[in-house]
Amino acid sequence: MLSFYICLRKIPPMTEPRINPNVSVDCVIFSFEDDGLEVLLIERNAGQNRIEDDLLALPGNLIYEDETLDAAANRVLRELTGLKNIYLEQVYTFGDPARINKQKDQDWLHSIRAHPEARVITVAYTSLVKKSNFKISPSSFARQAMWVKVKEVPQLAFDHNALLEKALEYLKHKIYIEPLGYELLPERFTLAQLQKLYEAILDDHFDKRNFRRKVLRTSFIIPLNEKQKGVAHKPAGLYRFDKSKFHKI
Amino acid sequence: MLSFYICLRKIPPMTEPRINPNVSVDCVIFSFEDDGLEVLLIERNAGQNRIEDDLLALPGNLIYEDETLDAAANRVLRELTGLKNIYLEQVYTFGDPARINKQKDQDWLHSIRAHPEARVITVAYTSLVKKSNFKISPSSFARQAMWVKVKEVPQLAFDHNALLEKALEYLKHKIYIEPLGYELLPERFTLAQLQKLYEAILDDHFDKRNFRRKVLRTSFIIPLNEKQKGVAHKPAGLYRFDKSKFHKI
DNA sequence: CAAACTTAGTGTATTTTGTACACAAACTAA
DNA sequence: TTAGTTTGTGTACAAAATACACTAAGTTTG
Known part of the structure; x- marks a missing residue:
């Protein structure tokens, strides 16, 4: 019993990490199938009050106060899709004050965030993965995570279509500089x-x-x-x- | 008198713009002289309590709640150096929680910020200008703004040496894609x-x-x-x- | 089992681009 | 007039880009 007690004392107190209400990260994860690129999207889940006909979104969320942006991107991706240990690269930061103002986005934010009105700038990350290497297992506020062909991506939440475009552009530049194959094939x-x-x-x-x-x-x-x-x-x-x-x- | 009154009513109330305590922008402005690149730095000014031997810094500051990141970068650059109408491009976002923890930086932040302890992530912007086209006229908390040869840049405030490196790398990539001459010559x-x-x-x-x-x-x-x-x-x-x-x- | 189908694998000629290299010409200052 | 400085130029070779069409090796089908 004593050792059990000591062991308990070594566990750090379970304080919730503090969330920074102004900064989020979003992940644009690409995979390649024989007929083109696909991107990983989530279906949002507004807890009890499920919103029908909601938009798909890139996996993303607010950062914690004490984590780096890179760490936040990795954590968020894991929490929302189950994907772990993926090498993510920062692409671009989106900060238009109006980027979260669409009605559907506001409804959703009100259903899940402590400060739904807060200004949020988001840092976009991207990566290339082999679909077959990872099992998607959505959790948290993602009802589902799915691969969607890039050429068939519908209108997304927030400014996520712009994030996707920017990540694609980033890829195009990058493939000139280094071979990207080993990630995808x-x-x-x-x-x-x-x-x-x-x-x-x-x-x-x-x-x-x-x-x-x-x-x-x-x-x-x-x-x-x-x-x-x-x-x-x-x-x-x-x-x-x-x-x-x-x-x- | 009546028309004067009406005119007064049309002037928007002079409320201070709200500052976002968590997000800043920094500008890496390059110029080219015959013997190499130079970068624009400011000497910080801690109001009354001037801190001797303070570090030089890139011009940068917190953003307002209602402005885009691009607009913030332009405003901040103008406020700190007098440079106007410069086409800035976003380079990278730096968000290590410890990036503002150096003692000198903390001292300075405590002397000028309402929330000096707040986590601040910063979005780096860069541009190339002809020195001769712009007159530097520092204001706000910059005691001085000056051009420093890139090869002679000393240790800077915060993580600004890393921002400078990233901006240089960005330039190198960019010059392969488009000619950068017209900005600098x-x-x-x-x-x-x-x-x-x-x-x-x-x-x-x-x-x-x-x-x-x-x-x-x-x-x-x-x-x-x-x-x-x-x-x-x-x-x-x-x-x-x-x-x-x-x-x- | 032969024919049809599908994708793999290959060579050449031409143009364009990269790279290495040295000396005469035009101007000023002394 | 001379010395000093920077401009401006040509050639030969190597490497890379581009355009282009047919045979080979399997499987499936009838």
Whole structure:
């Protein structure tokens, strides 16, 4: 019993972390499927008084007073979707005073926030993940979390369509600077998959031969001595990334 | 008298704008002189109780509740340095809870802020200007504003050295995407000046002939039929930018 | 089991861009 | 007149971008 008591004393007091009412983070999580990019959205849940026909939103929430922005983004993503240990990068900060003024957004904020009228600026984060590596398990005020094709995203809550646009633009720039494949493709992938990924992100089309030549000139995309199996056509060779062979410009 | 009265009624009541205690903006303003980049810094002024040996800082302050972040950055820059109508771009947001905890920063905050202990996240903005186009006239809590060579910047207040680094990195990326010359060079400039600008921003050196060839391949750097005058060597030809001939990638 | 279907994989010619490199010309100051 | 300083130029080679069409290797179907 004594040791149990001592153990209890070592547990820090369960004070609620203090919330900063003015700053939130939102996460724009992309995944790639063969027919394009998808983004992770949540369906808001207003506790008891469920609001029908509410808008989808990016996972996001207010930050705690004692956590960094990066930590907040990770926590919020985990709380709302169950996704853990995802490397997030900051994209842009949105701070229009009117960004939370739409009626539906106000209704929702009133149903879940202590200070629903407070000015909120939000810091957008983004990441690329392999859908299959993560199990979505919504909690907190997300009734559901789901992948939606980027080309089919409807009107979202707040200014979240603008956040999505900015994150896409960020991706496009970034893919020029470093290869983004290892985040999004399976460990072993075909060059056709890689090409489709580039075409999806850059919203463009490339010549197959030139693309292959360019890719194979790099030292970090490495052919394996394996082929696809069970496809109804000539099987493609498989490749992998060697992250260690890539060096930033 | 009547019309005067009516006129008075139309003037909005002089309420102080409400300040948001949790969000600030900071401006990283660069200028280019022949021997490198300079950045605009202020010397803080703690009202009566002047703190000796205080650190230099980037111009920045808390935002008002009813203004956008962009507007706040413009206002703050104007209030602190007199610089007006500068096109600012958002760079990055810094939100470490400990970023304002240095003793000197705390002392200063206590001397000027209503809530000196409040968590403050800051949104960094940057711009490139021609020094000669603007007259610096510090006011508010800036005792002085001054241009400091980027290579000679000392330790700054808060996390402002990190903000400066990030803004420099932003510049380097940006100069690959669009020519930054028109912001920083005189209307008519020599190719040597342009080359020095690129070398300053990218912190690199280029071959003169190759640089000239590359520049002249563009359609937006246009030779004038004029030469430098009064220089103690062969006078260089002058060029100008034609912004309309440049199209983003 | 042959034919049809689907995707993989390959080479060449041309143009454009990058890179390395050295010396004469134009002006001023002494 | 000379010394000093910066401008302005050309060539040869290597690397990268671009345009373009057919055969090969599997599976499915009839």
